[in-house]
Amino acid sequence: MKMPVPDSGIIARRREIVEALRAIVPGEGVIVDENELRAYECDGLTAFRQLPMVAVLPSTVEQVSQVLKACKAMGVKVVPRGAGTSLSGGALPLADGVLLGMGKFKRILDIDYANRCVTVQPGVTNLGISNAVAHEGFYYAPDPSSQIACTIGGNIAENSGGVHCLKYGLTTNNVLGLEMVLIDGTIIRLGGKHLDAGGYDLMGIITGSEGLLGVVTEVTVRILKKPATARAVLLGFPSSEQGGDCVAAIIAAGIIPGGMEMMDRPAIHAAEAFVHAGYPLDVEALLIVELDGPAAEVDHLIDRVEAIARDKGACYARVSKSEEERLAFWAGRKAAFPAVGRISPDYYCMDGTIPRKALPLVLQRMQEMSDRCGLRVANVFHAGDGNLHPLILYDANKPGELEAAEEFGNDILRLCVEVGGVLTGEHGVGVEKRDLMTDQFDEADLQQQQRLKCAFDPDGLLNPGKVFPTLHRCAELGRLHVHQGELRFPEIPRF
Amino acid sequence: MTITTLKPETTAQVTDAVRWALSAGEPLEILGIGSRRGLGRPVRAGHALDLSGLSGVIAYEPEELVLTALAGTPMDSIRVLLADRGQHLAFEPPEGGTLGGLVASGLAGPRRISAGSARDHTLGIAGVSGRAEAYKGGGKVVKNVTGYDVPKLMAGSFGTLTALTEITVKVLPAPEDTATLLLFGLDDAAAVAMLDRALRSPYEVSGAAHLPAGTAARSGVADVAGAGGAVTLVRLEGFGPSVAARVTMLREELRADAVLGRDESLALWREVRDGAGLGEGAGGDTHLWKLSVPPSTGPATVETIRRTLDVEVFYDWGGGLVWLTAPPDSAATIRAALSAGGHATLVQAPEAVRAATDVFQPLPDPLMALSRRVKESFDPKGILNPGRMYAGL
Numbered sequence: 047m048k049m050p051v052p053d054s055g056i057i058a059r060r061r062e063i064v065e066a067l068r069a070i071v072p073g074e075g076v077i078v079d080e081n082e083l084r085a086y087e088c089d090g091l092t093a094f095r096q097l098p099m100v101a102v103l104p105s106t107v108e109q110v111s112q113v114l115k116a117c118k119a120m121g122v123k124v125v126p127r128g129a130g131t132s133l134s135g136g137a138l139p140l141a142d143g144v145l146l147g148m149g150k151f152k153r154i155l156d157i158d159y160a161n162r163c164v165t166v167q168p169g170v171t172n173l174g175i176s177n178a179v180a181h182e183g184f185y186y187a188p189d190p191s192s193q194i195a196c197t198i199g200g201n202i203a204e205n206s207g208g209v210h211c212l213k214y215g216l217t218t219n220n221v222l223g224l225e226m227v228l229i230d231g232t233i234i235r236l237g238g239k240h241l242d243a244g245g246y247d248l249m250g251i252i253t254g255s256e257g258l259l260g261v262v263t264e265v266t267v268r269i270l271k272k273p274a275t276a277r278a279v280l281l282g283f284p285s286s287e288q289g290g291d292c293v294a295a296i297i298a299a300g301i302i303p304g305g306m307e308m309m310d311r312p313a314i315h316a317a318e319a320f321v322h323a324g325y326p327l328d329v330e331a332l333l334i335v336e337l338d339g340p341a342a343e344v345d346h347l348i349d350r351v352e353a354i355a356r357d358k359g360a361c362y363a364r365v366s367k368s369e370e371e372r373l374a375f376w377a378g379r380k381a382a383f384p385a386v387g388r389i390s391p392d393y394y395c396m397d398g399t400i401p402r403k404a405l406p407l408v409l410q411r412m413q414e415m416s417d418r419c420g421l422r423v424a425n426v427f428h429a430g431d432g433n434l435h436p437l438i439l440y441d442a443n444k445p446g447e448l449e450a451a452e453e454f455g456n457d458i459l460r461l462c463v464e465v466g467g468v469l470t471g472e473h474g475v476g477v478e479k480r481d482l483m484t485d486q487f488d489e490a491d492l493q494q495q496q497r498l499k500c501a502f503d504p505d506g507l508l509n510p511g512k513v514f515p516t517l518h519r520c521a522e523l524g525r526l527h528v529h530q531g532e533l534r535f536p537e538i539p540r541f
Numbered sequence: 542m543t544i545t546t547l548k549p550e551t552t553a554q555v556t557d558a559v560r561w562a563l564s565a566g567e568p569l570e571i572l573g574i575g576s577r578r579g580l581g582r583p584v585r586a587g588h589a590l591d592l593s594g595l596s597g598v599i600a601y602e603p604e605e606l607v608l609t610a611l612a613g614t615p616m617d618s619i620r621v622l623l624a625d626r627g628q629h630l631a632f633e634p635p636e637g638g639t640l641g642g643l644v645a646s647g648l649a650g651p652r653r654i655s656a657g658s659a660r661d662h663t664l665g666i667a668g669v670s671g672r673a674e675a676y677k678g679g680g681k682v683v684k685n686v687t688g689y690d691v692p693k694l695m696a697g698s699f700g701t702l703t704a705l706t707e708i709t710v711k712v713l714p715a716p717e718d719t720a721t722l723l724l725f726g727l728d729d730a731a732a733v734a735m736l737d738r739a740l741r742s743p744y745e746v747s748g749a750a751h752l753p754a755g756t757a758a759r760s761g762v763a764d765v766a767g768a769g770g771a772v773t774l775v776r777l778e779g780f781g782p783s784v785a786a787r788v789t790m791l792r793e794e795l796r797a798d799a800v801l802g803r804d805e806s807l808a809l810w811r812e813v814r815d816g817a818g819l820g821e822g823a824g825g826d827t828h829l830w831k832l833s834v835p836p837s838t839g840p841a842t843v844e845t846i847r848r849t850l851d852v853e854v855f856y857d858w859g860g861g862l863v864w865l866t867a868p869p870d871s872a873a874t875i876r877a878a879l880s881a882g883g884h885a886t887l888v889q890a891p892e893a894v895r896a897a898t899d900v901f902q903p904l905p906d907p908l909m910a911l912s913r914r915v916k917e918s919f920d921p922k923g924i925l926n927p928g929r930m931y932a933g934l
Contacts, residue, residue: 493676
């Protein structure tokens with residue numbers, strides 16, 4: 047993984063840059079000490095580490111605006127950061143860049159039940175929003191597994207999902223309004239407490255833009271009433287193909303479960319050994335199907351799902367009889383990553399999405415790859431929406447294994463694209479999948495995305511080295527290659 | 542003022558047409574079958590690019606919840622195809638037109654409050670930019686965060702960024718059953734407060750509208766037209782037993798006056814989706830507007846407008862969408878009333894009026910400047926639908 051070559055001219059001006067930042071953010075808000083900077087050297091993708099040139103922790107929108115304006119004036123790169131839980135290296139610092147930490151933006155600004163929305167600063171955690179409205183029976187729907195720690199600002203940057211997003215949507219489907227600062231210091235506001243921001247859907251582009259377009263300083267999200275009931279059913283199958291068929295049949299029957307997760311044999315065994323959730327160990331695929339909503343609906347659908355599962359060859363079925371049991375079903379799935387961490391010194395979590403019908407083929411090809419490279423793989427799968435999380439087991443202390451795991455992971459993601467899927471369903475491209483972007487997109491596709499980036503950040507100062515494998519200058523991207531009078535009238539049916 | 546209509550049959554021909562337009566400096570009006578031509582500002586272009594020749598469903602996989610079709614595919618045929626498999630576009634768009642036109646105009650119906658809008662269901666696109674370059678964005682699976690979410694930007698961009706050639710949308714199971722609770726005789730403020738109560742309940746309300754007396758009287762549904770006053774509507778949808786249970790509980794909670802069953806419910810919400818007859822008289826002397834506001838502020842916004850203008854209204858989206866007919870030259874008054882946030886769109890008025898009015902809410906300067914740069918990133922020479930959304934863009 048190559049990051050842009052640090053600009054020695056910028057590094058040489060470090061003292062001047064630090065002074066400029068200190069003039070904006072006084073006191074401890076500007077960090078230069080190497081030991082203190084260590085806290086920012088990586089995010090959730092810990093294989094990549096880099097100390098930033100300097101870190102700045104503003105506490106007001108005005109400071110954010112001035113910091114960005116100053117960086118633009120000095121030609122200094124900026125890497126925005128929330129809680130640093132990105133699994134794709136979205137917040138990986140640059141040796142010649144300013145790390146802009148949004149951790150001081152922790153206030154909940156407005157809870158508005160009459161308009162069913164909450165306005166917060168970007169450093170509020172995902173779970174913090176739900177907790178703030180829980181006493182009224184509300185919650186914020188997207189629930190990434192890092193929700194205790196991850197911030198809503200980071201959720202906007204990554205368009206985070208969670209196990210419930212087939213039914214309730216990703217971040218982008220739950221955001222009503224944003225305030226953000228552009229690299230030139232301009233503060234813009236999009237949307238609000240009403241539906242559909244006017245004009246171009248810039249909120250749609252900013253959500254999931256991985257910190258490349260601007261720095262979000264305020265977020266308004268919609269909140270939902272908690273479902274009255276939730277029950278889960280645990281289903282075991284003799285083959286992953288049957289498990290996949292069952293998922294398709296549930297959806298074809300018009301049922302969109304609140305959650306529908308699948309685990310393969312290695313993942314089931316690891317999870318069971320870790321948390322003793324009561325999972326059957328003699329099945330090849332385990333499904334957790336959670337139905338939520340009014341009690342009458344949940345009861346009705348549980349029966350239907352059980353019938354479908356029997357029809358599709360389920361060899362194991364258990365319906366949760368209590369809230370305790372439902373949570374126990376989930377405990378194994380939620381602990382799948384650390385559980386795999388117990389059976390292997392290290393693991394590498396992938397995140398592709400595939401058309402569900404391709405699951406048997408993908409699992410089979412993945413097994414072949416696993417046999418070839420000698421690394422084991424365990425699979426957990428957001429089955430409802432086809433989002434696959436293969437966990438590659440390796441030992442970083444064995445020479446070459448990390449590289450082999452990365453290569454295996456890349457091959458899995460290429461396979462996802464080959465069968466009609468995409469590189470990332472919820473973790474983002476970051477640095478991790480940057481160089482695979484050309485497997486999913488043509489040059490023209492990527493250039494158009496980069497032109498869009500130029501509309502926000504013409505000097506390419508915000509989070510460079512992420513998402514796009516090749517950096518182009520905006521002037522070069524903007525050049526038109528069609529000349530006056532070069533073409534005659536085209537041969538197209540006309541009237 | 543269209544001189545020539547180009548009707549390409551392949552993406553390659555679309556690229557050729559745009560390349561020609563670009564080299565000749567000739568703007569193009571981008572059209573499907575032209576059903577939403579009256580929405581937005583009139584485009585000043587000597588040539589039209591008619592995309593209705595790019596028609597046909599490329600892939601429809603009900604179990605994957607996705608459908609991919611060429612942009613000019615008629616929505617009516619997609620609707621039938623989906624209905625055959627018990628599915629639909631959950632955002633409840635109006636009927637007619639093409640898939641491309643629907644996405645480009647970013648429309649949604651009453652279910653907007655629970656299911657989102659066109660933008661929430663547009664997963665992938667392919668098209669030709671104003672640089673005459675064919676490109677694609679997004680993907681063909683329901684969950685994807687790879688690269689910028691270009692499909693969302695296309696939704697509601699009215700053909701000003703890209704001539705869309707292919708679109709992938711998320712499709713969902715259509716509800717098995719539908720029922721509507723009716724409450725009679727509430728004034729606007731009381732009605733929106735009641736809708737708020739319904740929307741705060743855990744009963745998954747999928748439609749929340751209020752028809753004041755005049756609008757209710759025009760309904761083709763007997764129980765509504767015959768109510769003799771205002772009617773407030775709360776819709777519940779889903780599996781049969783679930784709808785039945787929720788109707789019982791919510792009826793009790795809201796003290797609803799009546800319940801409509803499936804067929805009448807479907808008919809009534811089609812009316813609400815299409816403007817409840819409010820736009821029918823609109824034309825020369827009355828113009829039709831849609832206001833998107835914070836739901837709780839809907840009635841007060843209307844009250845402010847009524848101080849100066851004679852308007853007729855009804856509310857959807859729990860009060861957050863106000864349909865409103867107003868006399869000509871009301872734009873400034875209507876927009877001045879949006880102090881709590883939101884925006885107003887002139888959705889029906891004669892062409893000359895739309896040419897001279899800000900049809901869409903004017904944007905603050907920094908946002909307009911950014912929008913202009915976004916437009917230029919796709920269409921630097923202003924070839925595609927110039928002026929359709931904003932003058933000079």
